[in-house]
Amino acid sequence: MTSSQITGTAQHAAWQARELPPVEEVRPGLWSIPVPIPHNPLRYVSAHAFALDGGGLGLVDCGWEHEEGWTALTDGLTSIGADVADVRGVLVTHLHYDHLGLAGRVRDASGAWIAMHPADGDAVRAFSGRDAVAAVDAQVAFLVGLGADRGTAVSDVGAPDRWERFHRMAVPDRALLDGEVADFPGWSLRAVHTPGHTPGHLCFDEERTGVFLSGDHVLPRISPNISTNPQGPPDPLRDYLGALASVGERPEPTEVLPAHEWRFTGLAARTAELRAHHEARLGELLDAVRTHPGSTPWDLAAHLTWSRPWSEYERGMRVFAVTETDAHxxxxxxxxxxVGTAGPVPRFTAA
Structure with a gap:
């Protein structure tokens, strides 16, 4: 199996320099446009613009909704001789704010349709207009159910105003199911359902050029966060590993275009690396359960290896770490x- 290789050299160089990469035409009529994410280690999302037969553009993902992001997206479109008003349709790989956030503003400016997998589209509808106080209460209760004390959970989740924007995201106009071809004239973008990161995550196999838009499902450097949440599926990591295995068995694409970091080749090798990473993580967690029997998910997260000392984790970072531990x-x-004990807060021992 050929190992994965960096092909987005300008993206990689910009990453190392901690700069925003350039807009690039990665195939004739297909461009990557970086849109910055505020205060986030992922730094930016790559929106991909497709020139459509008959005129206009299609977008895959849009970016985080804030003025700097809007400026980056619109300036990027200007640099390729287009305008946001030219957008005819927006495909969204998944419901997270750095992918869906600007879609509503694009639709308002252009009249474009927005399409997602129905599993994520239904979740957006459930979020839309929901009371932020109720959402915060539900998340706090979920963390308490994983072993957090209430005061820490309240502090980590934060005030309702932090959540308001997530309840104003654009509700999609169209649903796109696994295997369906998107309405991008001149292209053959076939949807590939890859649940795990979110229940309705989609990748896109562009069958004419052989490129594979992997969204957050397969990234070249890191594993996407796979977490549990109050309304989520019961075993998201099982879903993710199954989707990884399926993607790894597909014909090797000419190039992988992820939503973050840089383009690469060697999709099968990268999916194998990610599966091995999670198996190693499962082994580390099982050792922690054996060493600390009767621990909660919140407790066990502190006994795992993270990218920085556990004492530095707080707020959103700690929530993601604990819910990822719960998924494992x-x-x-x-x-x-x-085996987990019954009751409001499970405590785990090795079987």
Missing amino acids: LRLLASRGAV
């Missing part, structure tokens, strides 16, 4: 490797 525990439990 659920998979271990479904495999029969650990």
Whole structure:
């Protein structure tokens, strides 16, 4: 199996320099446009613009909704001789704000349709107009159910005004199912359902050029966050690993265009690396359960290896770490490797 190789050299160089990469035409009529994400280690999302037969553009993902992001997107379109009013349709890989956030503003400026997988589209509808106080209460209760004390959970989740923007995201106009071809005239963008990062995550196989838009499902450097949440599926990591295996068995694309970091080749090799990473992580967690029997997911997260010392984790970073730990525990439990106690807060021991 050929190992993955960096092909987005300008993107990679910009990453190392901690700069925004350039707008690039990666195939005739297909451009990557970086849109910055405020105060986030991922730095930017790559929106991809497609020149459509008959005129106009199609977008895959849009970016985080803020003025700097809007300026980057519109300036990027100007640099390729286009305008936001030229956009005819927006495909959204998944519901996260750095991908969906600007879609509503694009639709308002152009009249474009927005399409997502129905699993994520339904989640956006459920979020839309929901009371932020109720959403915060639900998230706090979920973290308490993972072993957090209430005061820490309240502090980490934050005030309702932090959540308001997530309840104003654009509700999609269209649903796109696995195997369907998107309405981008001149292209053959076939949807590939890859649940895990979100229930309705989509990749896109562009069958004419052989490029594969991997969204957040397969990234060249890191594994996407796979977390549990109050309204989410029961075993998201099992979903993710299954989708990784399926993607790894597809014909090798000419190039992978992820939503973050840089373009690369070697999709099968990268999916194998990601699966191995999670198996190693599951092994580390099982060792932690054996060493600290009767621990909650919140407790066990502190005994795992992270990118920085656990004492530096707080607020959103800690929430993601704990809910990711919970996702790994659920998979271990479904495999029969650990057993959780019944009750409002599970405590795990090795089977």
